[in-house]
Amino acid sequence: MSEDAFRAALSRLAAGVVLVTAHDPEEAPRGEDAGMTATAFVSVSLDPPLVLVSVREGARMAELLERQPLWAVSVLAESQRHIAGRFAMKGRVSDRLLFEDITWTRGAASGAPLVGGALAVLECRTEQWVPAGDHVLVVGRVLxxxxxxxxxxxxTYFRGRYRRLD
Structure with a gap:
């Protein structure tokens, strides 16, 4: 099977869009915030409350989540397409610039940025780290x-584009 065929088939599955964020206290001088747009995010369990996010192996967010067990998820509203696009950029754009002009607060449990106007926000602690192909599956307990x-x-994201539900 070709990568293109696999990608085309999965693009037909509509997915919600979230922003996964974390605070890296090790970055000088006062720590740094990082974030990534994700569509591979699901609830796993109600008892205990667990969620899962898939992160590309070697990505800055994967490196951060491997050493920082606390992170957050903001479920983005349809009006927040610009935030999703900004944090989906490839490469190492300064995370400080990514958070510029975005309303957010610092989570009390995780220290991670929580996006203002999000439909829901969750703060999590990593419970499991599972290598899976070119990604890692990060299972988090919702705090x-x-x-x-x-x-x-x-x-939502469908067929390679952000969409709204009608």
Missing amino acids: TAATPTGDGGPL
């Missing part, structure tokens, strides 16, 4: 969960 706005529809 806190909130639905700060509840307004608007979710941002």
Whole structure:
């Protein structure tokens, strides 16, 4: 099977879009925040409350999550397409620039950025780290969960584009 055929088949599965964030206290001088857009995010268990996110092996976020067990997830609203696009950029753009002009607060449990206006925010602690092909599956125990706005529809990704539900 070709990579193109596999990618085309999976592009027909609509997925919610989230921003995964973490705070790296080791970065000088005051620590640094990092984030990545993800569509491979699912709930795993209600008891205990677990979620899973897939992260590309070798990505800055994978390196950070391997040494920093606390992280957060912001479920993006359809009006936050610009945030998803910004954090989906490939390469090592300065994370400080990525968070510029975005409303966010620091999570009390994780220290990670929580996006203002998100449909839901979760703070997590890594429970399992599972290598899977060219990605790692990070299973996190949810420490806190909130639905700060509840307004608007979710941002979705389908056939290679961000979409809105009608």
